[in-house]
Amino acid sequence: MTKTIKILGLIGRAVDYSYSPLIHNTACEILGIPYYYTVFNIADPDMIPDALRGAKALGIAGFNVTIPYKKNVVPFLDELSEEASSIKAVNTIVNHNGKLSGHNTDIAGFASPLLGYKERITGTTVCIFGAGGAALAAIEAFKRFFSPKEILLFVRDPKKARDLFNETGYEAASLVTIVRSDELEKIRECSVIVNATPIGTKGRDKEGITSIIPLDRELISETQIVYDMVYNPLVTPLLQTAQQAGAKTISGIEMLIGQAERSFTLWTGKQMPVSAVRKALLHEIQQNTAE
Numbered sequence: 001m002t003k004t005i006k007i008l009g010l011i012g013r014a015v016d017y018s019y020s021p022l023i024h025n026t027a028c029e030i031l032g033i034p035y036y037y038t039v040f041n042i043a044d045p046d047m048i049p050d051a052l053r054g055a056k057a058l059g060i061a062g063f064n065v066t067i068p069y070k071k072n073v074v075p076f077l078d079e080l081s082e083e084a085s086s087i088k089a090v091n092t093i094v095n096h097n098g099k100l101s102g103h104n105t106d107i108a109g110f111a112s113p114l115l116g117y118k119e120r121i122t123g124t125t126v127c128i129f130g131a132g133g134a135a136l137a138a139i140e141a142f143k144r145f146f147s148p149k150e151i152l153l154f155v156r157d158p159k160k161a162r163d164l165f166n167e168t169g170y171e172a173a174s175l176v177t178i179v180r181s182d183e184l185e186k187i188r189e190c191s192v193i194v195n196a197t198p199i200g201t202k203g204r205d206k207e208g209i210t211s212i213i214p215l216d217r218e219l220i221s222e223t224q225i226v227y228d229m230v231y232n233p234l235v236t237p238l239l240q241t242a243q244q245a246g247a248k249t250i251s252g253i254e255m256l257i258g259q260a261e262r263s264f265t266l267w268t269g270k271q272m273p274v275s276a277v278r279k280a281l282l283h284e285i286q287q288n289t290a291e
């Protein structure tokens, strides 16, 4: 008799190229558990309530949620974890017998590769480029796990960033100083530099910019940790420069795996076989980068 398969999926827009199906289906195959992870492209935010009602009716086991719906899903869930409610954004939904609970594993997933450097970070100034959902997760992670003295948020539009904090009533905003993204000298004082913009992503240099920090300005030093949330390519132009400057570097693949590992456990109650998943993912990304 064929086993009933439980369905998991990614809700987003234009997410056909996501690595999440590879990550979760590899993990399920290795563990021999009856789940299948697919993608659900939703064209319009107006369709989110119907999609979630449909998920309850069909008994879909859970979702990841990505750009641009991490905030849109929130009002339609039955409960929110404490992390998700802190930044009012959900990247993981679990269906408990028709009750949908929202979680945010980006926060702990972001923190995970930095935990080994905790002593170097606590009480210092860190900086983040970008003011979207990924930047909010990074701010919350710094606040929860590392207690920095200050977080400099480099943005191209300070008013838009201020409005975002005002709208969300995001309580960590007092730790954050908003800085224009051309005031780059300030990064010299930061123990960690995070790129939470898409700059550096393969095939996305249409404005001619491949790094948030001009590569010729020698602003990065060996005492710093440079963390790029972009994971394709694995070594972005920013990380290449940071490596040449002798800084510690962290690729976005670590956050990708960190958040996936936590979502997987929320859905299945099992530990993800991380080394095998990492191997499969690296192989796939390297093949795509070579294309």
Ligand code: NAP
Pocket (backbone or CB within 6 Å): 067, 106, 129, 130, 131, 132, 133, 134, 135, 156, 157, 160, 181, 195, 196, 197, 198, 199, 201, 207, 209, 229, 230, 231, 252, 253, 255, 256, 257, 259
């Ligand atoms: P988002 O909500 O769209 O925010 C993107 C941010 O980047 C915005 O603040 C935007 O500024 C800024 N930005 C975009 N293009 C820029 C440019 N040319 N110059 C300066 N700033 C620019 O996206 P997100 O969800 O935060 O994700 C950001 C990046 O992180 C994406 O590449 C995503 O793939 C990556 N990410 C990776 C992981 C992982 O697991 N590794 C997880 C989450 C996200 P404006 O507001 O001015 O447009």
